[in-house]
Amino acid sequence: MSTISDKVKEVYEGFFKKTWSPMTGGILLAVLAIYMFAWHRPWGIVGGLRNWGDWVLYSLGLLDLDEAPAHPLFYSSSVMDLGLLAGAWISAVIAKEFAIRIPPMLEIWKGLVAGILMGIGSALAFGCNVGGFYSALQNLAANGLTMMVGLIIGVIIGLKYLYWEMEHLTPGPAGPTWLDKKIPAVVGFIALAALIWAAYAYGGSDMEDADLMPGYLLIGAGIGYVFHRSRLCMVNGFREPFMTGEAAMGKAVAVSVIIGTLGIAIMKYMDLRPEGMYVVPAFWWGSLVGGIVFGAAMVVAGGCGSGSLWRVAEGQVKLWVVVIAFALSNSAVRYWFDQNDWLYTNDEYTVGMLGKAIYLPDYLGYGGSILLVIAAMLVWYIVIDWNEDSNKLVIEM
């Protein structure tokens, strides 16, 4: 017979210590992506990273802007990212999985190059795997489909590089690991309290949009917590079918896209949110080429837009390098596009040098668009499930 205290311990471990299944993570991520959209806008990653990169480059006098970039504490995507970092850090600290891990030099160099390429790829596609693929599909934007094709091609290229690297390069000795299991779990709970305090503090600010910030911060933190607890990783979801045949993450991502698409389509259909949200002029070539570049780079980086951020919070120094390079390069490339009028070439912001903005319901209706997204995800789901048994797609070393 289990006592109440046994039960409490079991529940505590279930929520705070054990690793959740990828599917649990995928479903919860979709729920939170819908919450974020219901709050005000779609979930994204790159906008926040670019905001940080803009600040660094602007402070160095490298960006010639009419006014300073938006304040990172009052810029929606930046606050989402800060929330994601906080949520993942809280998860890592409470579960005693946080440690500052210094990688070998080869990994640092890979992080630097991959981060730069991720910045370029996400600039071409108007978003990383989140804004350009995950949230784009949920928002019924055609560029989400082309980026998915690009990501799959890119992942295969990235994997081929890793195979080559294993034969030709040795990583060298790792650096030290600091603070492993040294931070008491209670610090995580104190940070959680501080996060809630910060959400309230926004309410007292007179900055523009301050009243929107609590949702970005707390839902963002929920996303970070779910990512870290489930170790949900979109790189893994795309890569593993070609590396080991494992399909659990890929299936979780496919299901997550479908659940989120339904929730967001409902809000757009009912005019609760603008239809044009996250429909960007990147169809088809910007999102396809961007997806290829981003897909190859995220495999080498060991994290995509979201996956890099939660690994930053876990203390993986390689991903710190990735995120810094990613933010700076995305800022620089977007600035260049902007200066050369690449982003938009018409007054409606629907056509640019990188492609057209295609809102699928304008062509297929809501029913047809939802069916198309579900069909695309089901085809991917079935292919990787079949491959899990047959290993036909696995690329041999």
Next chain:
Amino acid sequence: MSDYKKAPDGLTVARTLDAKGLSCPMPLLRTKKEIEKINSGEILEVLGTDPGSRNDIPGWCERAGHEYLGEKEDSGFIRFYVKKK
């Protein structure tokens, strides 16, 4: 929801792979390569610092047919034990 399996004491290790500091997916890729160098029934020890390996290595063993013997915590890294099929 996984509990981490503890490795038994006194294992005789045929080969050790140092994957410390490597991040996903390199520990698993190098494990895949390294296991080719030992004989069936022998044990490969993998040293790693990526918490992701705690899911990746047992998951791969199950798929590839190797026996996952468990892990041992060391100071700042984890030792994983795989018995080749």
